[in-house]
Amino acid sequence: MGTSNKPPKLLRMEDYPSWADKFETYVQTINYDAWEAVEMEYIIPRNENVTTHRLSQIPKAEKPRFLGEKNMMNLFQQAIKSEIFQLLQHNGSCHSIWEALLNNDRGNPNMRKSKIGLFKKEFDIFVMVKGESMAQLIERYCHLVNEMKRLGIGKQEYEHFHKLANSLSDEWKLSL
Incomplete structure (x- = not known):
């Protein structure tokens, strides 16, 4: 500190x-x-x-x-x-x-390229883990987004909203 x-x-x-x-x-x-x-x-x-x-x-x-x-x-x-x-x-x-x-x-260019690929994939498959609280999900999601920003991986704001909303488990989703 x-x-x-x-x-x-x-x-x-x-x-x-x-x-x-x-x-x-x-x-x-x-x-x-x-x-x-x-x-x-x-x-x-x-x-x-x-x-x-x-x-x-x-x-x-x-x-x-x-x-x-x-x-x-x-x-x-x-x-x-x-x-x-x-x-x-x-x-x-x-x-x-x-x-x-x-x-x-x-990291070196190869390691950086690997990290970028890893974080893009992690973003694509991001979902709520069974038994995870909403606070834990959001904390994990914010950490992922911050790491992506640090590596220069840009996403549109709507992509972030959709990913977070779609990552919720069925018990959090509204049924229509």
């Missing part, structure tokens, strides 16, 4: 979609300059020993981006569970970390 002092924590990759929105809002609220490090890649200058320059060695014009990168890295380290952070493939910049999280969530 996060607080005004701490960013929301990503504990499982499955939580990435909802966490990403909260995290982005949190960072932009507390330090917009740090968020710019995510949007525009910045590679921290290194000296001849391939170590980071001291702050006093960074050119004055470059200091805001340097500090933004460092602040953002600090926020990432606070917000992302270390086991997840270690598995990300990135070049060390905040921009590449954000892209790695995004790519990890989306």
